[in-house]
Amino acid sequence: MPSARTTLTEVATALGCLHLPSLDWAVIQRPALVGVSAGEWDQLDGELMSARGRAIAEAAFANGQHFLEHPDALRGRLPSTVEWTGGRKLPGDQAIPADLRIDHVYLVSCKYLSRILLNTAPTRLFDGLLQPGIRHERRDWYELVAPAEHQAFAEAAARSFGLRCSTTDGGLDAATRAALKRSFGRHARLEGDVAEAYADMCAAVSTRSALRWAARLHSKGGRAREDLIWRMLRLASGTYYVLGVSPTGESLRIRVMTPWDWRQRHELRAFDIEPDDAGQPQVRWAATVLDRESGTDVVVQGHVEVRWSHGRFGGPPEAKVYLDTPPAEVPGYVPLT
Template sequence: MASLRTEITEIVTGLGMLGLSSVDEALATRPDAVVGVEDRHYDKLIAARADGKYELQFEEAWANGVAFADAEDGLRGRQPKRVEWKGPHQAPSYEQTPADLRIDHVYLVSCKYGSSLLHNVAPGHLFERLLAVRRTGAGDWYAEVALAEYQALYQAARQYLANHEEGFDDLPPSVTDLDADQHKRLKQPFARRWPESLTEAAHWFSVAVSQASAERWLKALGHRATRREEALWRLLRLQPAPYFVLGTDHRRRPVRYRVDTPWDFRQRFAFKSFDVWPEARVQPVVRWRGDLIVKATDTPVHVDGHVEVRWSHGRFQGSPEAKVYLKTPHLDTPGYTELS
């Protein structure tokens, strides 16, 4: 279910494209051109607007919608007849274009406010299948790639709980035998930071997962330049048709750009390399970097980021996930073109 903040940023971005004078007029009018937004959504947004807590989000989203309506690469001042909000829908198939809005059946818009996250997927989907094919039923990545270090960390956790906590006498000897309730209970004692007695085991666990994840990614990438270039396209979410991203960066500055297609990408850039390597931190990390040449000027450029391999709901809780982050500023990223 979408959070209130998400509903505000996505719906109000769409409302800003309709040529109305203000956020308040749009909410009061409840335009027929907007599809997928029900009265209950408008009621929530009106209440949130009156509360004042999300005033900044309302204004940022409205400004982005207005900017897209005016942009030469966007609507060029033409009032759209249909603005569809996809909302918290369940996609009928694997969708790779992260669109939140569809304008007049043509323009796809992703709303991204304060985030540099590119993907949040199962580790195997990234490191083994290169984001190309998604499968259901992801297993425990930690147990698969670093079982010895995972078990050592769990054993240190069991010892710590035996000395400092009550109610954990039923934990099994093996980490792979934990049931869902035991995973859930293990989260709380280690929610903030690893105790001193666990730091060494946690470090070597992070090292092992980082190294194994990077090795599997490198194996899947192989040595062919075309395969590595295609992997970079998928990492940056380049798709067969262009789409737009409207939002703000982590400093709350407006971010408005078009995500080009692989065909566009190759017109502008020559691929040199795409590399990945492990970097153990408090949690396992794999760094990535793409190096390119701007064809028009023969200038080298690069794009880089990192992947955090982490539990989805806190330590020992939930399946491991691979969260892919972009370090390069969006408007400096090859394949992302700023809206005029």
């Protein structure tokens, strides 16, 4: 189920595409939107009661209006059908991350107040290079790349909480993980030996993840780096659009190139990877890209946070890929100005 904010921003964006007098008018009249239930209309109405909800919804509605009029989008033509995916994952190995589909042709991804490009298993990113159609085991990445440091942190934490630390052939047993998760839920602050062991684990995971990622790219050779940056930036075989608001409050209105378009305009010169000291396992990445039209190089920067999915010793660690460069400056993202 999508969150209340997700419902608010995505449906408000869709409403902006319908050439309606105002957001308030639209919420009262409830025009036809495929995939929006009566309960979700009620949820939208409730979210608009808060000042924060009102502000982000008005920005989303304005994005839809801009998309309706822009010459690279709907060109002022009123759409006959607007569909909302409602958080449902679209089928296919390389599905475009679309939240809206307009007239069965225009695909729109809504991105509000987030710099996250994607969230995936570390094995899929660092070992699989995001290749589609390959299933990867969701192992505990910390135990996989830094088993000694992970065990030392678990033992230090267990001692501090007065717990017994038990292991199996695959690492910590389920009972120990559950007990540590509960204890950290009540006492999140790290001190003394526990903080030191955690810092050692973070450094080891960051360094070994970066080395493993770089080695995998080197072993694949050829177009592996280019394919990877396309996947990280979410380029797809068909053109789609991203409408939203950046974390700093600027409007986000871009057309995403296909890989074919990207290669006509750009050339990847380098893809650099290095571990980062950020208080949690993290890897920094930077892509140096030639703009063929201007003859200049553009550096796209980001980072990957490798963190437990549901708190310390919760679910298996996830790899959250962030974009640190403003989207309007990223090769392959064409602003709808």
